[in-house]
Amino acid sequence: MSSRKKIALIGAGQIGGTLALLAGLRGLGDVVLYDVVEGMPQGKALDLTHVGPVFGLDFNIKGTNAIEDIAGADVCIVTSGIPRKPGMSRDDLVKTNADIVRKVGEGIKKNAPKAFVIVITNPLDVMTYLMQQVTGFPAARVCGMAGVLDTARYQAHLAEDLRVSTTSVSAFVLGGHGDDMVPVRSYTSCGGIPIERMMAKEKLDAIEKRVRGSGGEVVALLKTGSAFYSPAASAILMAEAYLHDKKKLMPVAAYCNGEYGVKGIYLGVPVILGAGGVEKVIEIELSAQEKGQLEKSVSSVRSVISIL
Ligand code: APR
Numbered sequence: 001m002s003s004r005k006k007i008a009l010i011g012a013g014q015i016g017g018t019l020a021l022l023a024g025l026r027g028l029g030d031v032v033l034y035d036v037v038e039g040m041p042q043g044k045a046l047d048l049t050h051v052g053p054v055f056g057l058d059f060n061i062k063g064t065n066a067i068e069d070i071a072g073a074d075v076c077i078v079t080s081g082i083p084r085k086p087g088m089s090r091d092d093l094v095k096t097n098a099d100i101v102r103k104v105g106e107g108i109k110k111n112a113p114k115a116f117v118i119v120i121t122n123p124l125d126v127m128t129y130l131m132q133q134v135t136g137f138p139a140a141r142v143c144g145m146a147g148v149l150d151t152a153r154y155q156a157h158l159a160e161d162l163r164v165s166t167t168s169v170s171a172f173v174l175g176g177h178g179d180d181m182v183p184v185r186s187y188t189s190c191g192g193i194p195i196e197r198m199m200a201k202e203k204l205d206a207i208e209k210r211v212r213g214s215g216g217e218v219v220a221l222l223k224t225g226s227a228f229y230s231p232a233a234s235a236i237l238m239a240e241a242y243l244h245d246k247k248k249l250m251p252v253a254a255y256c257n258g259e260y261g262v263k264g265i266y267l268g269v270p271v272i273l274g275a276g277g278v279e280k281v282i283e284i285e286l287s288a289q290e291k292g293q294l295e296k297s298v299s300s301v302r303s304v305i306s307i308l
Helices: 014-025 040-049 051-055 090-111 124-135 147-162 201-212 214-222 229-243 288-307
Strands: 006-010 030-034 061-064 075-078 116-119 142-144 248-257 263-274 277-281
Touching (some): 090 288, 116 124, 124 263, 142 277
Parallel strands (some): 030 061, 116 142
Antiparallel strands (some): 248 263, 263 277
16 A cells, blocks of 8 residues: 555645645655646646656656545645635635535545645635535644745745844734734744834834735736745645644644634634644733734634625
8 A cells, every 4th residue: 555645636726736846846745636627737737747857756646627536635735716806805705615615625525534624715714614514524634724824924024124034033923814814923023032122113013014915915916816836835834744743833724612712613823733633722822902803803704604
């Protein structure tokens, strides 16, 4: 029996294709690239197969229009759905993407019942919630990619402004993956120094505002879709934490069962990610302002869930 891991990518568009490349480059395992568009996943898979010899990679990649080909996948990363166009919010995608997520969720439940599922399709927190409902998988095995990306955006812009390496900046963004996400200033630091001692309040306010709107900034520039390199990279980091049992603390959209006063929905919170999936939600104390922002973010997620 093969000991290679199997990574199923549900949706072979901009993010799906990038995920396939990164999964190959990082040696995560064999990849199945699934999409409803005929020929496209097969074409991308063939192209990626030709990357193997260039970098000396041994990974098998198969493009397919048959959901049965994801059988036995260890990890499923879901990007099937439509992306935003300029002027749209992530929530504008809800009806179309909910139908798609319901469909692929059934396919995952049937063909890959033991998989760890990472959802990227927007509106993220709600699509992750829906995926868990449809598959009926334990909540620890279904999560959404948001906090890793939102945090990376915060780190990138802080590091850029401070003119330091991104690796010096440690940051946190919690809450829903929407324009009211919560950059947690009180836990953000540069080389261990609290960020508020490194930067003026006005500057921090401006950077946090930009982080909240970063996804939209990319959409406005691209005009035909939304960010894809960074969402893919973020999901690969999560898949690695699971496959390599890293027990890594990272913010992901996880099911809350009373943590942060939130019950019954998915929300961006810090978790330990390891072989057990979301092994633990970590509760941190927030400032009064951060608490207020988180509550606002929770209301937004709940109002989109009510559309379902
Ligand atoms: N089954 C499988 N794939 C599907 C289905 C389905 N039922 N419906 C649509 N797709 C595929 C599309 O054919 C397309 O190839 O999903 C793919 C989505 O790819 P893109 O349009 O390139 O979108 P992408 O940029 O990858 O973003 C995907 O992630 O970040 C979010 O907001 C973004 O919801 C969007 C998703």
